[in-house]
Every structure is written in C-alpha cells, then in structure tokens.
Amino acid sequence: MAIDMERAEELVADFAGKEASVTELLLDIQDEFNYVPEKVLEMVSEKLHVPLEHLLGVVTFYNAFTTAPKGRNHIKVCTGTACVVRGSRAILETVISELGVEPGEVTEDGAFSIESVHCFGTCAHGPVIVTAKDFYGYVTQAKASDIIDTIKEADEEASE
Ligand code: FES
Structure with missing residues (x-):
C-alpha cells in the first residue's frame, strides 16, 4: 500500500x-x-x-512503535517450542491460507497482518493466538478459522 x-x-x-x-x-x-x-x-x-x-x-x-506495516487487525500466532509441540505450525498455516498473506505482510485491503511470535509466556494454554483485543488458548485449526471469520465480520461491519 x-x-x-x-x-x-x-x-x-x-x-x-x-x-x-x-x-x-x-x-x-x-x-x-x-x-x-x-x-x-x-x-x-x-x-x-x-x-x-x-x-x-x-x-x-519503545514497544509502542513498529516499523513493519500492520493491518487493522494484527494476528499474532505463537510459534514457540511449547506451542509448536501442540500443533501451532498447522495453525499458522491455517491463518496464512485464510488471509492469503505471510507473516510480516499486510492484506491488500489493509485489513489483516500476521506475526509469528516466539512465546507469549502462556505456554500452558498453547497453541496461542493473540489479537489486539483477545487472547485465545488451546487453538485448533478449526478454532483459528472461526477466529479469523469473526474478526473479518467485525471489520466489515466497522467499515460499513
Ligand atoms: S511457546 Fe507459545 S506461549 Fe510459550
């Protein structure tokens, strides 16, 4: 953009x-x-x-700043060891295929970006996805798709 x-x-x-x-x-x-x-x-x-x-x-x-582009909805997927053991690589792949961008990229419409994070310090709840508003633990591929769908709907409503 x-x-x-x-x-x-x-x-x-x-x-x-x-x-x-x-x-x-x-x-x-x-x-x-x-x-x-x-x-x-x-x-x-x-x-x-x-x-x-x-x-x-x-x-x-300052942590508040980032020099990498972010979408309106920035999705962080944990790819730390504990989460990987519980299947977070497949979850990251699901998020990538749902959004059509890789970590570090932003969707064409500016709506989404993905970040692969090394650990949130909440390994017992892994696999973990964190958005601006929510923390999701014990994420499965199906749950990851639901999370993306929910955020897409909210983003569309907000831009109407
Ligand atoms: S490895 Fe995922 S929260 Fe620690």
Missing part, C-alpha cells in the same frame, strides 16, 4: 511549533499508518532537522 506522504507532511506541519516531544509526533504517525514507515521518518528528519539515527533510536526503543 502506498504511503500517504501528504498526510504525513500534514502531521509534521501540525506538530511544528508545538511544545511536544518528537515521540508524540511519532505516535501520531503510528496511529495514522498503523506503523512508522521509514520513508516518513526520513521526511521528519529532514523537515525537523532531527538526525534520522535519533528517530530510529526512539522507534526501536
């Missing part, structure tokens, strides 16, 4: 002159795009005369 640089420049223009830290601007950018695109960071660096290394440092340091 193309990055709306015009919108990004508006955010920078709104920010300029405010008594706020650049972290707040980066949070606004993250809210707008669901991640902080490197291209936008380069533009911010140039416009505000802040070294790019500093901006990258902020984005890397």
Whole structure:
C-alpha cells in the first residue's frame, strides 16, 4: 500500500511549533499508518532537522512503535517450542491460507497482518493466538478459522 506522504507532511506541519516531544509526533504517525514507515521518518528528519539515527533510536526503543506495516487487525500466532509441540505450525498455516498473506505482510485491503511470535509466556494454554483485543488458548485449526471469520465480520461491519 502506498504511503500517504501528504498526510504525513500534514502531521509534521501540525506538530511544528508545538511544545511536544518528537515521540508524540511519532505516535501520531503510528496511529495514522498503523506503523512508522521509514520513508516518513526520513521526511521528519529532514523537515525537523532531527538526525534520522535519533528517530530510529526512539522507534526501536519503545514497544509502542513498529516499523513493519500492520493491518487493522494484527494476528499474532505463537510459534514457540511449547506451542509448536501442540500443533501451532498447522495453525499458522491455517491463518496464512485464510488471509492469503505471510507473516510480516499486510492484506491488500489493509485489513489483516500476521506475526509469528516466539512465546507469549502462556505456554500452558498453547497453541496461542493473540489479537489486539483477545487472547485465545488451546487453538485448533478449526478454532483459528472461526477466529479469523469473526474478526473479518467485525471489520466489515466497522467499515460499513
Ligand atoms: S511457546 Fe507459545 S506461549 Fe510459550
């Protein structure tokens, strides 16, 4: 998906002159795009005369930021050892085939992205899927399909 640089420049223009830290601007950018695109960071660096290394440092340091694109619904599938033993690889495959994208990618419509996570620290409940709103334990392939269907319906309703 193309990055709306015009919108990004508006955010920078709104920010300029405010008594706020650049972290707040980066949070606004993250809210707008669901991640902080490197291209936008380069533009911010140039416009505000802040070294790019500093901006990258902020984005890397705080967990709230991500430099990888995320869909409106970000699905995290645990592929840690305990979950793999309980079948999480098949669950990840189910999620991939339901959504048609690989971990690290976003669906064309921006609705979904997948992340393969190494452990949520809740191994006893594995296999585990975590979304922005919910934690799902003891996930089966059928349950993974149901989870995706439910989120798809909610996303469609929200965008109507
Ligand atoms: S390995 Fe999946 S939660 Fe720990």
